[in-house]
Amino acid sequence: MLSEEQRRQIITALSEGKAIPQELQSLLFHDPAKEFELVYRNKISEEALLANRDGVLPAALQVDRVYAPDGEVELESWKNLIVFGDNLSFLKSVYRNQHPLIKDRIKGRVKLIYIDPPFATGERYDANKGQRAYSARRVGSDFIEFLRRRLVLAREILAEDGVMVVRNAYNYGHYVKIILDEIFSIDRFINEIIINRKRKSMGSLKKYEVAYEYLYVYSRSDRYFFENQLAKKPLSRIKWTSFLSQEERNPRERRVLGLTFLPPAGQHFSLNQAKTEQLLKEHYLRVKHKPSGAIFYYSQSGNDDAFYKTISTKGVNKFKYQDITTQTEVFGVREIREIPRFKTAPVEEFKIEYLTRDEEKITNDWRDIPSYTDTSGYPTENSEQLLARVIRSFTKEGDLIMDFFAGSGTTAVVAEKLNRQWIAVDMGKLAYFTMQKRLLQIYDSKDAQNRNKKFRRKARSFLTCRALSPPPDNRLKLDPQVYRQFVSTVFNITLQPFRWNGIEFDGKLDDSPALIFDDTKSAGQSIDIPYLRDLSKKLQSNSPAAIYIIVPELYLEMDSDSFHSDGITFYFFKIPDQILTQLGAFPSQNGQPNQNRKKNHDFEEAIGFHLNLPPQVKSKIESEGTARRLFIKSFKSRGRHAQKKQVWCGLGALSAVFIDRDYNGRWFTFDLTFFAEELFPFLKTAGKNREEINKRFAELNDSGLQIELGDIPSGKTVGIIYTDIHGNFFREQFTL
Ligand SMILES: C[S@@+](CC[C@H](N)C(=O)[O-])C[C@H]1O[C@@H](n2cnc3c(N)ncnc32)[C@H](O)[C@@H]1O
Known part of the structure; x- marks a missing residue:
């Protein structure tokens, strides 16, 4: 049965000539029998996911930081966005299209989504100073379903002519290909592209080292943008050849460096006179004297004795002069006949040579460029060359690009350099910081087109925002003991209750009193300036003192992480709501997440971001x-x-x-x-x-x-x- 609201949505979509929303389509029409499908446990239907029956609700978005090099930005007219939080709840926000910050600004407008998710290797990835960056410990069908839910939402928010590119590796790549076929349909599969992998010993003598990874490319329709990219050919494949084609055409002759050439019978020169002259000037054409091997190039100054010195056999043009050795006679001329030795040589002794271009259209083998690099210290940073190629292949300037497993922010940085709009999402605090750092320091980084040059432009404005899960409803079920154990472990608090001037403290951190704020006992009281002033008066500290307050984020009415009053500095450690919800859902942890790394990892993945441990x-x-x-x-x-x-x-x-x-x-x-x-x-x-x-x-x-x-x-x-x-x-x- 359709509800009143669902019927209204269908009628509106039909009367506006728009597609019926996905979750309603399946209520109306039976799913046609699928030819094949990946079956595994935990797989939920697309309708259930899109109707949030997986229990994940769209995130609320809170603007955190603004970068506006040219003055103020209107929040609602942002162009580029960094999001800190779980990508599933953010994608759901975009899909729902209601939050004022994103309403009608992302859904249906994203021209390219590039993602490089963790590859289910079972490993943890640390940054260059040993800091924890992210984990790829989610494996098996958990991993496939984790990714599939995000890919379904990604398809829903792509523009009608948008493209999705998913990086993956041998570990689960083939399953990922199948779920992409299911989500986008096999008819929308564009390419499987092979890219380089970091060389790393597999640690086993019983299998071959893995040399490559993949990009899977899909589109939403056949109207997507595509521009075939060019790459430099290896020198060995650049050849001087004739430029003859079959069948005779008029005019037959070409005048080159003062000589008149005729093609053999039954053939014609494939370039007309004007094009021939242009290529001659660019040194893509030259003349060779067959008996002596002497070579003639066009020279602006005419008979130029020092011409050899002016051509460089190094640098960008070396492919043009690659077959010149110290024995080769090279002349720069406008008229070959001006050189006394060749004044009367018969024209049959000369031939025109044409140089094939040094660039060629690339195929789906992209192993000519690196796919990983290390400029930021963040693990598995993708190379800018790889992203530049993806972005140029499937987008135009001004297009909106999204990466919701953004890591160090390579997609955003390259999109910025290539004048595209971008959105980068990650739940890791190190990723959140690294992206900002790269964008704020983009001026001195390498240019995307020419890696020998610096970019020398500041980033355009961007916003950062936090994707917050809506307030949970099961938080009050949380056992206060579990909560205290948890925060004491996370923040290193020694639990040992004591009283100071009538105030009850829960323990100590760095020898300073620590108070674990328990909102279940606070009768609506939250932590604000009057509360802290009152506390500092009661404590009457004569010497400067530090006090730590550990508090659920919702109960702290201050936006800084400390407050000074009457000689006391209060430091706040905030517990996001997602954590409290999950603590309720993870009773077996006994509030001791750090004693078991695997559980701690599950916990952080479940809450959708890393806990901040303020310095x-x-x-x-x-x-x-x-x-x-x-x-x-x-x-x-x-x-x-x-x-x-x-x-x-x-x-x-x-x-x-x-x-x-x-x-x-x-x-x-x-x-x-x-x-x-x-x-x-x-x-x-x-x-x-x-x-x-x-x-x-x-x-x-x-x-x-x-x-x-x-x-x-x-x-x-x-x-x-x-x-x-x-x-x-x-x-x-x-x-x-
Ligand atoms: C392989 S890294 C991406 C590296 C990136 N391509 C680069 O060039 O630096 C995968 C990233 O996905 C992030 N991630 C994993 N699960 C996530 C989730 N549920 N929501 C948002 N980000 C997530 C991790 O924090 C990690 O930074």
């Missing part, structure tokens, strides 16, 4: 008139590190400081950006000298770090975001 920052703003300086007295990262080296805990773990000199209290604008390379110039000069680097960081950890902020008028609020090498961030603000 501890002690800082102040110093002023001389309106000239301001940020003084970072101490910086301590809490990121768990594979190689437990001291250098990555203090300032050595600081990756970037972002400043908004006029924070509006709602979203953060990138106004000044300072990355580790600029903050610690000795990183460059000391090279790989770890001892020197450790020494310099030890000195800085003692003295503190100063950053000039320029002139800021009194009364302004300065917003600051510190990010560590793990992608953890700490936000604070100062009103001057």
